[in-house]
Amino acid sequence: MASISSLGIGSGLDLNGLLDQLQDAERGKLEPIERQLETQQTKISAYGQLQSALSAFQDSADALNDSALYESLSTNVGGEAITATADAEAQPGSYNVSVETLATRGTLASDGVATADQAITTDAQELTLNFAGSPSQVIDIAADSSLEDIRDAINANESAGVNATIVNDGTNFRLALSSRETGADASIESFSFDGAAPFAADTENTLQSGTDAALTVNGIAITSSTNQVEGAIQGVSLNLEEEGESTVKVEQNTLAVREAVTSFVDAYNDLKGTIGKLTSFDAETGAAGELLGDSAVRTVESRMRIALTSGSEGQFSTLSDIGISLQRDGTLEINSDDLDNAIANNQGALSEFFAGASEENGMAGQLSNTLEQLLGxxxxxxxxxxxxxxxxxxxxERYTRMEQSIDQTISRYRTQFGQLDGMIAQMNQTSSYLTQQFDALDAQLGRD
Structure with missing residues (x-):
């Protein structure tokens, strides 16, 4: 039987079109699997949204479960002379701070030289920097160094105690030194070379001694080599900004607690909103959320409801006692007056309610434990x-197996159609030959 290279050539039938229809019909078997696969992918994405919202809520509960939150102090500064921060060792109190002088750096310049980039030394030597109350520092100067080379050698030495720059006074170039640290002891006083000096220190005109900061705290005189004063007030860092008067109040950090509680309520409401979207149903359009009727979501909602409404012993036993109420739509709402009163006057009771005596005793700890069980x-x-x-x-895997089976079926159909095409072509050839023979026989019989 002759080989047919293209279906339909031999028979004249649209076998390719028929094969395409059969292939479309076979691939229709994949559509239910595709729909199921799309449903599962949609669910995975929806579970991811739920997981993210639960994790954010857990973070907010963990913040409230930290007893240190309710013990933290903040500083309230009046005036522009200082800024202040408090750490865990600070104690509540009020302080009057008077800044008389700020700590400054010592400065010194050299005599002028004609050029900055040409050699002004011949041999290698040492440059000694002298300070008011700190040990001298020695800098190695290479042979044939320019003013720029000397500057770079100073700045490259981590122990030099000064920063060096070059200043042009309009006629000559000068080496300008500035103490790296503030205060009288760190102040640069002079410098000298152990060999032929390329220039000298201009102590008469350019020397400006560094000074210590001077301030009083509640009338007590204090000096500091820096403008960041530690220890003058226990647990408080004072940053001196300018000369003048300021007040510092160290008090309970009510703002941090307020923000933590607000974040807790917002995170829960965001979680509730996410669940609402994922389980929604529109009666008019029939559109449904990805997790409508899902058992995992029902479990989450039930566990959250129990955790939020369970009471505890103490001055505050429920969220409503501190001004947080559960609304009809399932969200939480804050009564600002009640919450602010609890934060301002009962932080100990608030700590006991949220954090408890151990990590899992308080409401926030129990809630975090519940969330860990859901998310673990x-x-x-x-x-x-x-x-x-x-x-x-x-x-x-099922889709892949089905697709392979369809490919095999279509391949079998293609082989069978090829055979059919060849067979019909051969039959057509035989029919044509017989017709010719019969026509010739009829013509011969007609002549006889």
Missing amino acids: SNGTVTGAITGAENRSESLV
Whole structure:
């Protein structure tokens, strides 16, 4: 039988079109799998949104579960002379601070030289820098050094105690030194070379001694070599900005607690909003959220409701006692007056309510533990994600097997159609030959 290179050539039939229709019909078997796979991918994405919202809520609960939050202090500064920060060792109190002088750096310049980039030394030598109350420092100067080379040698030495620049006074170039640290002891006083000096220190005209800061705290005189004063007030760092008067109040950091509680409420409401979107249903359009009726979501909502409404012993036993109420739509709402009163006057009771005596005793600790159970490796949400991923992988394998089966079926059809095409072509040839023979026989019989 002759070989047919293109279906339909031999028979004149549209076998390619027929084969395409059969292939479309066969691939229709993949559509249910594709829909199931899309559903699982959508669920995985939705579980991811739920997981993210739960994690954010857990972070906010963990912040409230830290007893140090309710013990933190802040500084309230009046006046422009200082800024201040408090650490864990600070104690509540009020202080009057008077800044008389700021700490400054000592400066000194050299005599002038004609050029900055040409050699002014012949032999290698040492440059000694002398300070008011600190040890002298020795800088190695190479032979044939220019003023720029001497500057670079000073700046490259981490122990030099000064920074060096070059200043042009309009006629000559000068080496200008500035103490790296503020204060009288760190002040540069002079310098000298141990060999032929290329220039001298201009101590008469350019020497400006560094000074210590002078201030009083509640009338007590204090000096500091820097403008950052530690220890003058226990646990408080004073940063001197300018000469003048300021007040410092060290008090409970109510703002930090307020922000932590507000973040907790906002994170829960965001979680509630995410769940609402994922489980929504529009009766008019029939559109449904990705996790409508999902058992994992129902478990999350039930566990959250129990954790938020459970009471505890103490001055504050429920969220409503501190001004946080559960609304009809399931969200939380803050009564600012009640919350501010609890924060301002009862931080100890607030700490006991949220943080408790141990990490899991308070409401925030119990809630964080519940969230960990939901989000952990064996938790409800993680299990739902794993289940959806496993189903998705199974569907992909099923899809691949089905696709391979379809390809094999279509390949078999193509072979059969080729055989059919060849057979019909041969039959057509035989029919044409017989017709010719019969026509010739009829013509011969007609002549006889």
